[in-house]
Amino acid sequence: MAERETWTTRVGFIFAAVGSAVGLGNIWSFPFQTGSNGGAAFLVVYLAIVFLFGFPAMLMEFVIGRRSKQNPISAFRELGFGNWSFAGALGVIGSVVTLAFYSVIGGWVLSYIAGSATGAYFGEAGTFFESVSAGPLAVGTHAVFMAVTVAIVAFGVQSGIERATKVMIPAILVLLLGLAVWGFTLDGAAAGYEYYLSPDFQYLSENIATIVPSAVGQAFFTLSLGFSVMIAYASYLGRDDSLPADGGAIVVINTLVALLAGFVVFPVLFAIGVEPGSGGVGTAFVSLAGAFGQLPGGALLGAAFFFVLLLAALSSAISLLETPTSYVVDNYDYSRRTVATGLGAAIFALGVPTALDTGTLGWYNDVVFSFLLPFVVLLFALFVGWVAFDSASEELGMGTSLGGGFVTLWLWWVRVVIPVGIGLTLVLGIQDLLIKAQILESAVILA
Template identity: 40%
Template sequence: MTDPIDVEVQKHGEDSIQRELFGTRLGFILAAVGSAVGLGNMWRFPYRVAEGGGAAFVTLYIILTLCLGIPLMLCEFSVGRRTRLSPIGAMRREGGGAWPLVGFLGVLTGLLILSYYSVIAGWVVRYGIEGILHGFAADPGAYFEQVTTGVAPIVYHIAFMVLTITIVSVGVEKGIEKASLILMPVLFTIVIGLAVWAATLVGSGEGYSFYLAPSFEELLNPTTLAEAGGQAFFSLSLGMGAMLTFASYLSRHENLNREATTIAFSDFGVAFTAGLVVFPVIAALGLQSQVSASTVGALFIALPGAFVEMGTMGRVVGIAFFFALTVGAVTSAVSLLEVVTASMIDEFKITRRPAAIGAGTLILLVGLLPATSLDALGVIDSITEWFLAVGALCMTIFVGWRMKDPVAEMVDGASGFFAAVVPTMMLFVKFVMPPIIAFVVFWSGRNAFNTLVTTLTGGG
């Protein structure tokens, strides 16, 4: 059921500002799922799984998504819907003091992530076009080097950012929501179809075993725990203000608890299903070593090589796979740009179109660095993963200890089970989540520092 959401007017002293709202509940859910579902599910996830011991990482990722992801998303929803503002303004209004700096960190994180995310999305688009026009290269390693060097990655990065700016500049309902309503069902259909196809491959059983049978030794590995937490924040778009911003476009009668649960399960479903595509294919063709070699191994080297070995069917499957990746990249990029755009609208009181163009142009310029250097891309990726964890920790502390009566906001529009669990969940937010997320902050910060040092000293 997609009941229309009533337009609301937000009061700022003597000023009355009509804030854009999503036109339907389904539109909001698909937009939020689109923010969560993207390259994080199909680019980072397979590498993190391979590096983290396979099913052990998946198990921890599931636990952290349910125990940390849903409550944290609900925290962001409650702040965004109550204030009707983007991250900086929301933290200023609800917290005062230095809390707007947390909102600024979220905006900065979204800006930095999109600066390199757009570069990777450009690679994806080029692979898809190449698959359609010529098929996939016989030497995927050499082709990847060609894709990531020279002028081409800059051109594709610019083209992808122009597309993202265009969608965001149209508006919430006519741009973001409409794009999500069209693109997300397409992505779901393709990913499920690919998973069904992968199950038919001879030799895929080893991939399923690695992916689905956890090692208890790896479950106790602190690195695996920290990276699973970081992946959960990245994949669910938490800690950067994206969900807070989307919730600021919601009406009062929406059930925030239900929506957070729906979005988290949808995001996990796509990530998990993507693994059911990647690992059976990798195992069937004996390409396991290429997955764990680097963050790009599975997506841009191993899988294209697999598609070549499969002949005509591989080309068809490869085109579908990279098209699905492109769809996910667009929906996630739109949400990242919306965080920065909405903040510019609220802070500088300008209209949407110049805000989207200004924010997008700034991100485009920052992205020229990762577009010309894989080392720079890796450093920014590590630093922003740490930023996400810091943002998540700050949001948990803010809602748990600073925000006035967050329970009232969370239960507004909820009923039954969803309303009943909120008081208990808030105890979890106050006392259990901060130390767990603090551990992720420490570990991801250490990883970011090591990555930076290795790159600067020429070891990366």
């Protein structure tokens, strides 16, 4: 079996992990989640969850990965707790299922980049979305997006993932910053900023039961937590790297990208009088596309925005494919290229039904946000806090000068605060899913 790869530089790991975190979740999902949940009211809760739950949870995955030097499923067995391998397996399953519909959305982005060049979506943005989001064209673009993802992962950790994300992440930041500066010049920018940055605390108190599960799911999704991705990426790390410092850098950059996306999206929506969140999962593909058609330089701006979206989608897609790939490569005598190609083909096939009918995409998204990610993170917290706590504490202390006080605080936070918080969130999320299921059932009966 081939020797296991490692990151060539610490920056390479940070960019790769940021690339996993900075994806469609930041630029596609974050604006519509914010717009659907009261704007700044959602933003306040989201930011609190990112730093109070997301950062400690990321460190949980880091210590499992670096301590074991194994893929997410084998990591638990390597640590001496093979009966916990199901937790890593659930994360890997989540990666596969998510990538299956994520790649379909990536295919939409390819269609929109082409549409920006021709102005195809400027006149009837809704009609254009319907034409590219489902059917043979959607299947074709889904295949192209998956093929590019497979090619990057097939080249390996250093030559594929690390090299690609070192280019993608700076490009995303520069392009988003430029678009945010342009958004500042629009007539509706002030109203957009007020909606985005001035929380309505009465709205927050009245809707806290729906905002919290959405914010938790969004935070975990944008940080790639619960997919076992960070376990896989940390397994390629050296022991002299500071996990808290690396985790902090990843969380800050990821949050910055999400915030920048809001500074692009909301000024544009308010400039043309579109209600935030009204487009649902199609906000970036209908509302924003229509906006670019009404604004000066719309073709160029649209192309830039959807190119950012493409880079973000790819940087996350390669991490989702790397998770199951690392397991097969570590445990079976197959080449990385063969494994990545085979898994890519299977995931493509799994996503074809979504490419033919977008009706299931919103439901998949809700299940991942409200149940799967919080549940897997809860399992990791129980494992790290109550089962493998000695190894976890020792591993976190390596490479950092923060001292034993920080490690102890983190351990008890993982043991108590995260399980209680996520447990309550799961209850609220499941209630919300059941309500949505009842509404969907009623709609089907009426139809």
